Amino acid sequence: MLVFLNGRFVPEDQAVVSVFDRGFLYGDGLFETLLVRNGKPFRWTQHMERLRCGAQLLKINISVPLDSLRASADQLISRNRLPDSLLRLTLSRGVGPRGYSPRGADHPTLVMSLHPAPTPDHALGNADRQADPDARQHVPAMRWKLIMASPRLPAGEPLAQFKTCNKLPQIIARSEADAVGADEALLLNTDGFVVEGAGSNLFWIDGDAICTPPLAGGILAGVTRAVVLDICRSLSVNVREDNVTVEELRRRQGVFLSVSSWGVVEAESLDGHDLGHSPQIDQIRRAYWDLVRSETA
Numbered sequence: 001m002l003v004f005l006n007g008r009f010v011p012e013d014q015a016v017v018s019v020f021d022r023g024f025l026y027g028d029g030l031f032e033t034l035l036v037r038n039g040k041p042f043r044w045t046q047h048m049e050r051l052r053c054g055a056q057l058l059k060i061n062i063s064v065p066l067d068s069l070r071a072s073a074d075q076l077i078s079r080n081r082l083p084d085s086l087l088r089l090t091l092s093r094g095v096g097p098r099g100y101s102p103r104g105a106d107h108p109t110l111v112m113s114l115h116p117a118p119t120p121d122h123a124l125g126n127a128d129r130q131a132d133p134d135a136r137q138h139v140p141a142m143r144w145k146l147i148m149a150s151p152r153l154p155a156g157e158p159l160a161q162f163k164t165c166n167k168l169p170q171i172i173a174r175s176e177a178d179a180v181g182a183d184e185a186l187l188l189n190t191d192g193f194v195v196e197g198a199g200s201n202l203f204w205i206d207g208d209a210i211c212t213p214p215l216a217g218g219i220l221a222g223v224t225r226a227v228v229l230d231i232c233r234s235l236s237v238n239v240r241e242d243n244v245t246v247e248e249l250r251r252r253q254g255v256f257l258s259v260s261s262w263g264v265v266e267a268e269s270l271d272g273h274d275l276g277h278s279p280q281i282d283q284i285r286r287a288y289w290d291l292v293r294s295e296t297a
Contacts, residue, residue: 023092
């Protein structure tokens with residue numbers, strides 16, 4: 001495998017950065033994960049806009065023009081022969097003097113790498129195959145088991161809207177899910193509301209509306225979250241940003257997650273309690289993968 005590292009394509013065993021890189025020392029950086037289908041990153045522009053805004057907030061200079069970066073991403077995908085994959089882009093502040101001050105760290109580190117895309121066992125069902133014989137995409141139709149994790153996220157935290165390289169609460173949450181055989185962990189914020197998954201955005205069905213927590217609750221401004229909201233509007237489904245407690249979430253007609261690598265995933269249970277099942281979630285899931293196919297054809 002080749003990795004793009006600071007403007008060069010190098011074998012992955014040679015893709016190394018300094019032990020004094022601030023991304024390693026302090027998590028001083030950002031990352032993006034993009035779904036790649038048919039050799040094309042899905043929603044590249046939106047991911048790069050979030051990266052740009054995050055870098056602006058952290059005052060990290062992106063030395064490579066984003067148009068040039070897209071050309072490098074395309075070349076990376078082509079040279080590795082991975083047209084269906086996940087593209088991970090990491091931007092750190094780079095090497096600087098010891099200490100928290102970013103002064104003197106003037107040469108950011110930028111890395112792009114490719115990884116196999118999820119290939120779930122529950123791919124297209126028979127009905128899907130009959131309707132679309134050429135459907136080669138794996139369309140996740142699984143239902144995930146969720147738990148509530150112990151870490152809490154700060155409500156109103158502006159950094160939460162970006163994928164920073166410091167994700168310790170999410171790491172602890174996922175380790176708790178792993179320990180009990182769950183697929184994903186949900187987190188509360190400091191106001192006591194359920195706000196997001198360790199690696200996903202949260203949605204639920206409340207009557208005739210699809211709901212999701214507001215960004216002000218301290219959640220990631222997910223690119224896939226925005227796509228799902230657009231899909232709901234295109235389907236004339238009411239959407240609402242709202243707060244929800246654990247008890248309220250358990251009583252909703254359905255719960256699902258959005259994540260770049262898997263798309264739309266329905267939740268089966270929360271802490272061992274069965275959650276509602278709604279065909280509306282499957283409708284949104286299908287519409288999501290239809291959109292992916294159309295934009296990466």
